[in-house]
């Protein structure tokens with residue numbers, strides 16, 4: 001979607017961090033912006049600082065009705081939606097064998113269902129209008145994995161897979177799709193995740209796992225600009241760091257090696273599905 005001036009962006013998790021960076025970059029590109037977050041105060045502060053072309057909206061992305069209400073509020077105020085950024089997310093560090101089922105539920109509800117709800121509520125609208133773009137925030141943890149990120153990477157790998165399929169589904173509908181896979185970004189992710197966690201999904205356990213050192217990360221504004229560039233250029237993978245190249249290559253080489261080993265042991269087989 002090359003022409004963004006005057007179009008409408010909805011960004012979830014935009015009260016802070018990467019979402020705020022995307023909202024500001026969208027506004028800089030001339031877009032009208034819906035700054036959506038579960039923390040209405042922070043959404044209002046960001047929207048106020050952007051100006052009259054921004055509106056704040058409270059949304060809980062883990063709740064489909066709340067995301068549908070966000071869509072309706074955006075349509076009522078601006079008449080259309082062109083760019084949807086399913087960005088809200090949370091983090092929990094825990095070894096999978098030590099995690100409480102509520103740790104899983106909290107992460108899946110926000111990081112995965114949040115994206116699913118965005119696609120469900122806004123996807124038909126964008127497809128019907130024949131123009132638009134969806135950006136789903138995954139993570140470098142959606143391409144590579146390792147403890148103590150097992151729960152988090154489970155949700156982010158799912159977001160990458162969902163986005164790859166969505167790209168193909170939307171290809172003939174005039175709707176672009178991107179998946180954002182940042183490395184470390186200097187945001188409030190690790191602290192905010194505790195603040196927004198619903199009490200019924202908080203087992204009250206300190207898993208004593210090291211949190212990612214987000215303070216050493218790049219600025220969220222840089223990520224926001226990168227996202228808007230990718231929307232304009234129609235790029236699918238949005239990468240913010242080059243320093244994971246070797247690990248990604250190693251992971252993919254492992255898959256290719258397994259294909260070779262299969263062919264050597266069992267002979268070549270045809271058919272895409274197994």
Ligand SMILES: NC(=O)c1ccc[n+]([C@@H]2O[C@H](COP(=O)([O-])OP(=O)(O)OC[C@H]3O[C@@H](n4cnc5c(N)ncnc54)[C@H](O)[C@@H]3O)[C@@H](O)[C@H]2O)c1
Pocket residue numbers: 012013014015016017018019036037038039042059060061062087088089090091110137138139140141181182183184185186187188189190192193196212214217
């Ligand atoms: N910071 C990093 O290093 C990093 C790296 C890779 C991916 N990410 C991803 O980037 C996205 C944004 O995170 P961030 O780093 O900017 O953190 P952040 O905490 O600064 O921003 C996330 C925002 O999402 C909001 N939020 C949380 N739960 C919500 C819900 N249920 N409904 C609506 N809003 C909700 C929070 O209130 C917060 O304002 C997340 O999906 C995260 O997983 C972050």
